[in-house]
Amino acid sequence: MKKALFWTVIAAILLFNYNLETKVLEDIQIITATGYDYVDKDTLRGTTDAPFYPQGQDVKPINASFTASGHTIHNIRQQNQREAQRNLGAGRLQSFLINKEVAKHGVKHLIDPLGRSTYIGRDIKLAVVDGSTEKLLTADYSNSQVTSRYLSDLLEESISRLAPETELHTFLAQLDGFGQEPFLPIIKQRDDHIRYMGLALFKDDKYVDELSVQDGYTFKMLHEKFKHGIYEIKYKNAYIAIENLQSKVQYSVSGTAAKPRVTIYVTLRGKVQEGYGLTLHTKAKVHAVEKEWRKEMTTKAEKLIRKLQTLRTDSLGVGERVRSHFRHFPKSSWENLYPNVPIHVEVETNIVNTGIIE
Amino acid sequence: MIKRNRPGPVAFKRSDVGKLISQCSESADFMSFKLDEDSPFYISYFQTLVDQNIVHQDVLSILKGSKFTSLEEIKDAVHVENIMLTTDVSSIQQRVMLGNILIYKQEAQPSCLLISASKMEKRQISIPETEYSVVGPKEAFVESLDTNINLIRKRIPIPDFQVKELTVGKLSKTRVAVAYIKGIADEENVNTVIQRINDINYDQLIDTSFISQMIADNGNSPFPQLVDTERPDRTASVLMEGKVAILVDGSPSALTGPTALVEFFSAYEDYLIVWSLGSVFRLIRLFAVTFSVLSTPLYVAILTYHYEVIPQDLLTALVSSRGGIPFPPILEAIVLELTIELLREAGARLPTKVGQTIGIVGGIVIGTAAVQAGLTSNVLLIVVALSALASFTTPVYQVSNAIRLIRFPFLLFAQLLGLLGVAVCSAMVLAHLFKLTSLGRPFLEPVYPLRLTDMKDALVRLPFNRQATRPLFMHPQNVLKLQQHSSQKDSKDIDE
Known part of the structure; x- marks a missing residue:
């Protein structure tokens, strides 16, 4: 009897107290990309890409975008809802674009709702747009049916091979963490394509400067281990393209808490892909190329680090490494310390293959 | 009753x-x-x-x-x-x-x-129908108790193999045999079985499945608590592990117990092929059953509440297959699941040749037509068909019925609470399984209670040289399977 009563109560609670809002897949217009442009200090102009799937079998999604102005992201979304035929759902958001002008004024208030939301994945890609995000998101591109799909593929598949990996999770960690500054890829609409333009450097949450595509690649080499891309070096009036087979990086901190010294050890393994007019059939000749490669990478890396130090932006996260090396490291001193910390780069290069003709 | x-x-x-x-x-x-x-x-x-x-x-x-x-x-x-x-x-x-x-x-x-001068009509020994295996013995039990005991006894030719005979059924006067190996089987298990069979008070006893329901620890559970097998080799094998077998005159199968859930996933064929293959096949069966129970509820839960978890590449396929279907996912799923159940019931009742035709008509014609008419999505059709297929992979037929049944509460909970509902329902099924016993022994052994020594023949089957001990689960009186090497030689070697 007691048992029956228990189950009746459970069933009653389930049935009568039941007011979960269903989000049936085909009744949701799924937002896949959003971008924000600068209007004035308090106002943003937000564009939302939410492809529409017409009814029927084997149908192709149709580009659909909505633009509205507002102070907060959610207000803008509500404004967008005024035009959308179905309930807009942000759960599958993949690309989040920030106009350069917005980035210069600070992105904290834009990123905050992303961090709070439980619906949004931590792996969505952020990017800074050189130009209007509205134009970029509403344009038609010849190489893709759906704009947002092109954008997310570009950010996930292409740019992640050229630029250091960033996603919402790392951006939030860099924004809040000590001794590290966020960075994002810059993209630009160019004719009927979207193009990767380099790396945007942030100081706190504000855009300060950018790195070229080449420097962005060097930055990636100093930031993480990876294995794709090409290093191009000049050797004896010829250009050599070396495929990156493996690139490892290791930070070593020495000195004292007041005078830390940082050495970055980079190990590169490569394979010569192009080198017209070069014969590399002896070890000595390969060593010579390796040496040239080492020299060039060291110069590039050190120049990049000087630039970062001059900008006083610690995008490589050196501060965090120094802090974790010394016990009770005085955090407040790092701001002034950073521009003058000696950071050396030690590159070790190794060419394992020069192709099948030699 | x-x-x-x-x-x-x-x-x-x-x-x-x-x-x-x-x-x-x-x-x-x-x-x-x-x-x-x-x-x-x-x-x-x-x-x-x-x-x-x-x-x-x-x-x-x-x-x-x-x-x-x-x-x-x-x-x-x-x-x-x-x-x-x-x-x-x-x-x-x-x-x-x-x-x-x-x-x-x-x-x-x-x-x-x-x-x-009795003349008993009986069938010839034939090959197993539901537990067919490509390799190994092809004998199956028949309806005669004496033949069945003969089939077991010739595999265990020792006097320790004992058969106790009881008569059950006020009208049917059915002969029931309880078989075990004295010195290996736990006396407690034997006594439990005999006592429970003696306690049966019913007018007829036609098949072992009557006994299986009447002496089960929990008669309301959809999960069978005794293994029903038609293979004498399997029966003999588990008897040697220390289990008790129940045979009924007029029934072409034997009940063995105590049993655990993992045993329902082990086919006798697992022992006839290399241990690595046997283990993989057993894991595949476990996966298949999990898939069979969870796939349709997950489809309903995700399409109703959690579109966020659908991968980008699948999204287009799912949206376009769902687009234009007039029902919510739950109705779509229930209708399709019921269609499959209908086909299964119809196929089981009809003669073999007609049954096959029904299968083809149902599977191909109804399925394709339903998708083309825009009544169901083809993704769900694949999911439901696969889960129906997966539920047949269990070597013991009774479990596949249990799997058929428990899918429906899962569907209901998926609709009510989404993924949380699936989790709640899984928790309830697990709690039920934790509580379940077979002849008083825990049903989820060796996973719970965890007995690592019994793991050697549970989720995977280790090679025979690792199977030196009988499962502790049955409390065998003699744990060691391998014979102890005697220190003294029986006879001298030739060169000594």
């Missing part, structure tokens, strides 16, 4: 033999006649139960050949295996009903002679 009033022992009187005869005479197949005019003996038997050869060659020819005056003389003269002289009317009745020839004197003589 079980009738509570137990009949008391009936007091038979001598005159009841006459009553018995007259009662039986009402049946057309009962023969009762005087041997000849001057003979004092009467002969009675059921024509349909006796072997005519024995009646004519071994009994009537001898009786007619010489003059007998007493039943003792006949008993000495007839050379048939089982002859009994008795006055006990209840045993007379019982044996007549089993095909004995009754010989008695009309006069007040109380004793009767019973000559066994």
